[in-house]
Amino acid sequence: SQQGEEDPQALSIQEGENATMNCSYKTSINNLQWYRQNSGRGLVHLILIRSNEREKHSGRLRVTLDTSKKSSSLLITASRAADTASYFCATDDGGYNKLIFGAGTRLAVHP
């Protein structure tokens, strides 16, 4: 079963624009992670935010977490064509290390 649901399913923007992706989940969590995947192969870890954190930054990435709404957002600023990929949020289920992924957001950044 999938815990996280990303929104939108697909996003198409121009280079230089910002991209915002949202994730909702169902149960209590210890942390939430965002991953990027190119061409349907290995996932690249982007950022981890713990349940007691509200916002985290890494380079052009900004992640927010609202545990009261069970939602998170990933903002990519000043997007580049190389950001074109699928982005997934993943949560634990409150207890163990296994990750539960959503179906992802497919981002296309056009030059």
Added chain:
Amino acid sequence: GAGVSQTPSNKVTEKGKYVELRCDPISGHTALYWYRQSLGQGPEFLIYFQGTGAADDSGLPNDRFFAVRPEGSVSTLKIQRTERGDSAVYLCASSLSGTGTAQYFGPGTRLLVL
């Protein structure tokens, strides 16, 4: 090693055959995970090892699937009597021990069952 490695990168087999997929985690990572990803979906958890033992195998779909990690490093995912529905990308990840650490994924093995 620099990252998680998986072999083979692609595997084509016939229905009913047995396959083994190998994962070599990042050196020093005690936790190892297997996931399966179907086209257009996010990865689905299969099994988690802490050291040599399977701490959580609740994601294995049925008893045709089995995984081992005998020395606490390399892991092998074994699928018996493969079915066409087993076709997917099988992803391995590893992480430092402890809850709430980032998982680092390998490139995956694309399994096609004809």
